[in-house]
Amino acid sequence: MKLATWKDGSRDGQLVVVSRDLATAHYAHGRATTLQQVLDDWNFLSPQLQELSLTLDEGKARHAFAFDPRQCMAPLPRAYLWACADGPADGDRDDEAPPLLPADDLLGPCEPVRTEAGSLLQAAPALAAVTGDIDLGASAEAALDAVRLLSLACVWRRPPPPADVARPGSATVAPSSVQATSFASVVVTPDELGTAWAGGRLQGDLWLDGTPAPRRAAEAGPVAGLAEALARSCRQRRGRTGALVGAGCGSTLALPPGRTLHALWRLPDGSEPFGALAQAVEAWEAHSQRSRFG
Numbered sequence: 001m002k003l004a005t006w007k008d009g010s011r012d013g014q015l016v017v018v019s020r021d022l023a024t025a026h027y028a029h030g031r032a033t034t035l036q037q038v039l040d041d042w043n044f045l046s047p048q049l050q051e052l053s054l055t056l057d058e059g060k061a062r063h064a065f066a067f068d069p070r071q072c073m074a075p076l077p078r079a080y081l082w083a084c085a086d087g088p089a090d091g092d093r094d095d096e097a098p099p100l101l102p103a104d105d106l107l108g109p110c111e112p113v114r115t116e117a118g119s120l121l122q123a124a125p126a127l128a129a130v131t132g133d134i135d136l137g138a139s140a141e142a143a144l145d146a147v148r149l150l151s152l153a154c155v156w157r158r159p160p161p162p163a164d165v166a167r168p169g170s171a172t173v174a175p176s177s178v179q180a181t182s183f184a185s186v187v188v189t190p191d192e193l194g195t196a197w198a199g200g201r202l203q204g205d206l207w208l209d210g211t212p213a214p215r216r217a218a219e220a221g222p223v224a225g226l227a228e229a230l231a232r233s234c235r236q237r238r239g240r241t242g243a244l245v246g247a248g249c250g251s252t253l254a255l256p257p258g259r260t261l262h263a264l265w266r267l268p269d270g271s272e273p274f275g276a277l278a279q280a281v282e283a284w285e286a287h288s289q290r291s292r293f294g
Helices: 035-040 042-057 140-144 190-196 226-233
Strands: 002-006 014-018 024-027 082-086 100-102 114-116 119-132 147-157 178-181 206-207 243-248 254-255 260-266 279-283
Touching: 002 024, 002 035, 014 035, 014 042, 014 190, 024 042, 035 042, 042 100, 082 226, 114 178, 119 206, 119 226, 119 260, 119 279, 147 190, 147 243, 147 260, 147 279, 178 279, 226 243, 254 260
Parallel strands: 082 243, 114 279
Antiparallel strands: 002 014, 014 024, 082 100, 119 147, 119 243, 119 254, 147 178, 206 260, 260 279
16 A cells, blocks of 8 residues: 655645555545544554555546645654664664664655755665554564554755764764655555565665666665664654654765755566655755844
8 A cells, every 4th residue: 555645735734545556646535634643543544545545556446636746745744753773783782873863854755955055965865664653662573563654765964074073883974964854755555565575674776866867876775774773763762653763775965956866766576666756956045044023
């Protein structure tokens, strides 16, 4: 099953079910209006949406319409949590693992990301999970059981100043450098990924570029670390239904204003389950952003 959050002028958007080929969609009216509603009553509502999904895939949905990723918001525009591990952990101690990088500006797949004129932004793709409740101190295996949906995300961050030199083996990205996070057009249930998804790893290739023709990123491969990131996210607090947790794919691309990021994940069978990210980097002048109050 594939789901998306459609722009409707509200803060939380409108839930739609999307066909497997990403060609058509259908409003989830009568079942749920937002993705958070579905997550809050997953066992009751998800089978109803799955039935609608099958009808849509068979071409029998009466009120289907063409799917347009430009109309998509982030799956949970006001998620309770978004945290992303900036790479695989080398051990069980927090000081040996990359930080969980927060960013509460959550964007859709085609929304522009803005930075100061003359500066660069780094785009760091990640595999993102939408979760149900996770117990405090849950193991990585138990945390994986709480995964409801998966998608491709991209963490946008400002590169560290050249003078910043980290100690060997330490993470180099400060949480404050994260500017925004964008998400592919749809979130999918793990069964949509077939055998490519197992043990918190997703097989396939990340295609990433700042031109209209994405290339295969040399570093791409199975995404590791999502299970560990999920477990770390609830070491000191319970995981709440509607949290977003990610693990970096190990690739980055630096883009100046005027360039566009294209990113997608292609499974071994050639399918592209999450759709693509296509985001322009735009410049804004800091000195021109004055308060309307003075």
